[in-house]
Amino acid sequence: MNDEYELLDSGNGKKLERYGDIILERPAAQAVWAPQFSNRWKNATARFDRVGGLNWEGRNKVSKPWNVNVAGVTMKLSATDFGHIGVFPETRALWKWIREMLDKQAKKKGRALKFLNLFAYSGGATLAAAQSGAQCCHLDASKGMVDWARENAVLNNLTDAPIRWIVDDVIKFLRREVKRGNRYDGILLDPPSFGRGKKGELYKIEDQLRTTLDLVDQVVSDDPSFVILTSHTPGFSPIVLRNLLAQYHDRGTFECGEMLLTGKPDVNDLPNGNWARWINE
Incomplete structure (x- = not known):
């Protein structure tokens, strides 16, 4: 599968990455080694x-x-004022996993699955899920990011794919989904350390994450496939994320690990966040 992202090097608190023909040097505080x-x-x-x-x-x-x-998804990139460019490539391994799992489970269950992406940013995971034929719901509190994700859908010929594009506060949205009886077979959430909702609602991961997970547990389908929890917040290690998910499931398989920026085999991997997932199998 074609992938135009590559970690070229890291060290001295920085990372050097290639995005197509563009090479960018940006901060990476965790890269405490020498280049x-x-x-x-x-x-x-x-x-x-x-x-x-x-x-x-x-x-x-x-x-x-x-x-x-990136991982089979075409993404529009742009040098924003805050140093972000519209993609977090450490999540690309999760995109591939989501696409493959949804495809496998759809064939097993004999129906299209429903996928919910919370704190969804520019839509890489949403579009990977849509490529599998899943019915998707993409939610972010930023209208600008949802518009960006919709542009990415156009680039991937997914304009007519069954994707709901939602600009809203995650907790308010989930509470409405519970009341509406909407349920999802696969869910990904990537809560920020600190964020604002559509109307300025404060989201602090230490205060709101368990409430969010309580609501997520109420919108999983009767026969779900997976829930994935990721985080870039210091202290939220793979085991912490796994333990949070384990509160809600007494069967199935749990996996966890670090999200990595990677390049060729001779280049040191650069950890950049953590993940955990529950798989209903």
Whole structure:
């Protein structure tokens, strides 16, 4: 499967990544080791840092959006003021897993599955799920990010795919879904450490995550396939995430691990968040 993302190197609190023809240097506080390939860093197209503010060097070279294929999904990228570019490639292994699991389970159950993506950002997981034929619900509190995800759907010829695009606060939305009786076979949630809802509602992971998971447990179908919980919040280790999911399920399989930025075999993997999942099998 074509993939135009590659980690080129990391170290000294930074990461060097290739997105198609664009090479970016950006902060990675966890990269406390020395770089492996010091000669590669001079090839950066643009650099971003947070020293004394939010600063781009060479941003004129990436002033226009560009498209890359990540794990079989075409994504529009853009150099935002905050240093994000529209994709978190450490999640690409999860996209592949979701696409394959939904396809396998749909064949097993003899029907299309329903997939819910919460805190869904620019839609990589949503579109990977849609590629499997799943009926998807994509939710994010930011209208701008939902619009971005819809642009990505167009790039992937998924304009007419059965995707609900929702701009809302996650907890308010889930409470309405419980009342409406809507249920989902596969659910992914990637709660932020700190965020704001559609109308400015405060979301702090320490305060709201268990409420969110309580509601998620009420919208899983009678015969669900999986629930995946990911986090970039320090302290929310793979085991912490696994233990949170284990509160709601007394059967099935639990798996957990680190989300990794990866490159060629000789390049050190760069951990960037954690994941856990419950599989109903």
